[in-house]
Amino acid sequence: MSQANPVPRSTDSDGNRRVPLDRTQTRVEPVDAWKMDINPYGTGFNVREQEPTARAPELVSQGDPNCMVDLAFLMDGSWSIGKRRFKIQKDFLSEVAQVINVGVAGPMMGVIQYGDDPVTEISLRSYSNSREVKSAVEKIGQKGGLSNVGKALSYINTHYFSDANGNRGGAPNVAVVLVDGWPTDKVEEASRLARESGINIFFVTIEGPDDNEKQNLVEVNFVDKAVCRTNGFYSMPVTSWFALRKAVQPLVKRVCDTDRLLCSKTCLNANDIAFVIDGSSSVGTGNFRTVLQFVANITQEFEISDTDTRVGAVQYTYEQRLEFGFGQYNHKAELLNAIKRVSYWSGGTSTGAAITFAAEKLFSKSKPNKRKIMIVITDGRSYDDVRVPALAVQRQGVIAYSIGIAWAAQDELEYIATDPDKEHSFFVDEFDNLYKFVPKIIHNICQEFNSQPRN
Template sequence: VPIAITCFTRGLDIRKEKADVLCPGGCPPEEFSVFGNIVYASVSSICGAAIHRGVISISGGPVRIYSLPGRENYSSVEANGIQSQMLSRWSASFTVTSKRLKKTPEKKTGNKDCKADIAFLIDGSFNIGQRRFNLQKNFVGKVALMLGIGTEGPHVGLVQASEHPKIEFYLKNFTSAKDVLFAIKEVGFRGGNSNTGKALKHTAQKFFTADSGVRKGIPKVVVVFIDGWPSDDIEEAGIVAREFGVNVFIVSVAKPIPEELGMVQDVAFVDKAVCRNNGFFSYHMPNWFGTTKYVKPLVQKLCTHEQMMCSKTCYNSVNIAFLIDGSSSVGDSNFRLMLEFVSNIAKTFEISDIGAKIAAVQFTYDQRTEFSFTDYNTKENILAVIRNIRYMSGGTATGDAISFTVRNVFGPVRDSPNKNFLVIVTDGQSYDDVRGPAAAAHDAGITIFSVGVAWAPLDDLKDMASKPKESHAFFTREFTGLEPIVSDIIRGICRDFLESQQ
């Protein structure tokens, strides 16, 4: 229910990051105090700002208000009968929208093939100057427009590097290209030294947080614009960003001439700051003029998820299939304990359409795919399906089950960039050979963890497990002993994943 406010309720009177309010009708336009355009100083009248922006008319109506950080240079613009005023600086800001705007398809979806959380770290130093600063903003605006910003596409925010870094707006503040473009336009030039390293570290630590709008399982990207060269060390900041799982792109503009090289702390600053020194994460433009032709190639890089190596972790870049023994010797109550074991492993990972994938096969003499890697892409759905797996009962043919899983579960995702893992849980001896099918799985690049309970032969477990056997084969006498093995499996997956990335 919207909060009823008066004509003169100010943004600073609403102490929430997001709130729905109801403006009354008949407010006198000439008495409104409004500072700014699109982004308003928090001392402004909410209803006045809403009329100024065209969200409501003089008749009033519902308005959604979003709180924003403070800024400089609030502009004076006449719109919809309201003359806003200039303000050099204020400690907090807000913007207003209508719920009806959410019906716009572009705002609702965006480019689903380019899911990324992107921070543009722009150069606001005296080195770039006001004129090139504006050209830089124009270029960033063109990139943002081509990305296809939307709730289900890329989200963007902006940080300005200067004497002291400043977050201009967060990922959660705007979900349409139109609003982002206006927000970029409103960013004022700060001046001072660029201190790019300081700003990059600040962005990695303070910008990419859940409260700021970061989404789980989505690549985190910072695009750093450097005019000439940085005024401080950015190598350490690049290390910090990588530790936080942030993919650092460097867009360098205008290289230092020979006479200026003595002022550059490290001529290899680009190679030392980017996510990986492989050419993909570095981008150069000769100057800020005629940059339109550089927009599309940069956007293509930002939308190439499989190259975002610094976002890849053992929690979001693995395919894990569970091969679950459903034979008669297990029993229904113990089968539930096996499913709980599977759930406790699965819920640790960042499951999404571009993140970790989970599949499950139950076997006796026969095999049944409970769900494949492509069936579900949320953790909630996966855990619900695991809970509802029906116990089959029957014999034990583990070798056939391994072959079935390799062929029917891993086969369709053979081109996936994720690393493949198979976790086998069984309570007895297989009636068929397990060594050959397990070797074939290893040859296909699948790492196997074998978990035996009760009567499962240790020789079978070792034959199925990947090397080194002692860290991939586990055994417990009782089904209640599965729980302590959960952490061993998770650590093993992360260990093997990290080794595969080296």
């Protein structure tokens, strides 16, 4: 929410720090500032209509595969910035576009300009190479108005990162907010909602408020409230507009470091989940299909891709078999079909060896930014020790759940499960009742994730 009368910033000179305007003076705005944006849909947001211009067809660039992100810049178009600094801002965006190497298999880049209201200047799907993005940036005219960053963040959350606008789904969503001085509305709530929906938010503040100017802020410490609290990774203060160019390389390095883009992570898209499935003779073919349906029901709740949640599965008897590894199936439909195709093995029950096997074949290949979760499903007592393997895998940072059916041994279920047992260990008398625990398991995974200090 913005204050009714936020204190604006002066624009007397492009190189000087802004001070509160003298309200006794009459300020003449450029004529274009009073043109009404026509929006037939009444959403309060606009996509700027640009006249089509004839241009030679461009080759589609593949881009940098090591920087596959959907990247949106929120550029400051408020009157406080002035024409000269607005031009510096456009030069900065053009240089970023050149450095990141825009392309369909790498980063895609878009631009939103904000003032009183946000407007899409370049959608993610507009251009597929750096040259075209740079050309489009050069044509952007200053919008004017206040500096309503919170409103712009709400816009990208609800409108910008959509499939229709070019959002690819498998690529992390990244929003970089450029702010001249400070916002004229509140940003904390809008930022939190955007982060929770999977958007990584960076703030680049240019000529931020000094101690004397902080009394003019609508929201004190607005950057700290807006970004993920990770030791300054998501915030980049720049002392002067004329030093902005120096921020290009450091910023590109950060937005392309997908393993550190943790603020977009939720309990549904941040995991490596290994199912360790009992295929012993006591299970039987019919019950084994019920177990696979249980596995599919849990999997269905997660966002599946190589950058989101990945799922692997091990079936065991006396021996162990890797059914599929992390990242082998990066689309949910393919993964669910793979689960359905798992064939029943039959044999003895060596749960301890299966846990060790899962650690070696699956968790050794986990990504550093993934939460490691193991779900062991068994219907009987193991012929080998489960305590030592379970303790070893938990020491590797794996969160272990145990699901026991029928003749499963309660003491072994507790040994396998991460403490507290009541949150990680479950028992049912019959296979047909497994489905009842799906919501509880998902709830516990999310509750545990959300309790961690992250953003």
